[in-house]
Amino acid sequence: MWIADNWNDYEVLDASGGEKLERWGDYILIRPDPQVIWSTPRSHPGWKNRNGHYHRSAKGGGEWEFFRLPDEWSISYAFRGTSRRENPSGVRRSRDSLTFRLKPFSFKHTGLFPEQAVNWEWFSSLIAGARPNSDTPVRILNLFAYTGGATLAAAAAGAAVTHVDASKGMVSWAKENAQASGLGDAPIRWLVDDCTKFVEREIRRGNRYDGIIMDPPSYGRGPKGEIWKMEDNIWPFLQLAAQLLSKDALFFLINSYTTGLQPAVLSYMMNETLARHLGGQVEAAEIGLPVSQSGLVLPCGAAGRWQR
Template sequence: MYVSDKWRDYEVIDTGNGDKLERWGSYILRRPDPQIIWPITKEDGLWKKTDGHYHRSSSGGGEWQFNSQLPERWTISYGELSFHIKPTSFKHTGLFPEQAVNWSWMMDKIRTADRPIRVLNLFAYSGGATVAAAAAGAEVVHVDASKGMVQWAKENAQLSGLSDKPIRFITDDVFKFVQREQRRGRQYDAIIMDPPSYGRGPNGETWKLEENLFPFLEFCTTILSDHPLFMLINSYTTGLSPSVLHNLLHMTMAKRFGGAIHCGEIGLPITASGLNLPCGILGRWESV
């Protein structure tokens, strides 16, 4: 498992009964997690002193119960990177802290490449990877179908002192954008993607991972430079294994460029138990 264990402003304090107890800066939140199928060892202490608790609804979705006056949003940092945090109506906070292990990896790859690197971040959400790549010196194109998330990513870049860096923020259907880039002859040295299980573009375009991921990944190889640096795929789709990502990268990236493939689970350390919480999977292709 690839574990994001270098955080200071974030912590999984404890887990159990389908929930995780987290510290986001100085605020304690309790949120559901379907992976947590074990009981809470002892539901006391900070479990009883949360600033916010997201309650799931039996009919789907849920709502926040706030037990103290939280700011509309606040800031946490990971090394030189800073991010706005805000509890949203769909339980998320605008950041997936387990991705920090990927940020560190890609920053090291970019900084040691000894050449200019152009990065394309697809399904880019609030821009964690965008901020990391830009901070490492890459030129970045950030693409997401949600206008609100693209704005959030812009604010994270500003917060991290990257306003003057070469970052393009684009609200668009990612597949159509990649097709246009291919027609324009634009090329990238690295591609990052975090494809959803299912999604809709700004004009009603549909995305189904099991149908679209392989052809999309295959098409993405056509906009890579002759000597690409890396390809990173993240997935939170239930039932999708690291071996599936390995096979996809083998049939696309390795087939065309050689290189090395590394896949596995991604997770976070749990302070109370010393165990690791699985949070999804990743697939990395890199040049050798």
């Protein structure tokens, strides 16, 4: 399992009875989590002193209950290392930390998935260590890019990033995160578009990328009503997106929060689509977050990585 254990501003304090107790900066939230099928004693004081609690409804969805929680606040993530402005290859990154705006919104979310930091560390090191003697930046494509965590991590490492998401609101939020992180002038293309149609157009244009990141939803709709269903669309979409890799591509990353799309499935697809034709190696694993109260790890999805 790959564990995002480098956070200072975020922490899973405890997990019990279908819910997780989290610290987001100065505020404590309780949110539902289907992975938490155990019921252990809720002895942590945060269970009673929470600032927000998302109550799931038996009819679907749910609603927030707030206790002295602001409408919006921010947390930061500092990259690993004693000298955070250098990666293991000694190449300086453009930023050593990222700042994210948070707010509770529909269906329990806050605008950030903290477990993804373990992937940010992985690919930002590859980006920062590439082409040390070249003025040409590494080109990264981030598909289903949400509020821009991966986009900002790649830009902070020195990449030129194309950020694509079907939601205009999410792209606007990502831009605000870039400004908050001091990356407002970074070479990022912000696009509101259907990811499949965008990839098809890029293939026709002959554009290529040195790294591709995708975080597809289990189910979603494009800006013109296009339907995305993970189980039906991920295999042909992976085959399509692989055509956009440059001849010297560094990596390909797929995230999955879809039940049934386990690490072994991601590994099989990526080996068939990428490693079989391009060489390199594929790894896939669960990703998780440490739980302070128990000392154990909360699973938070899966990721597949191809590296040259």
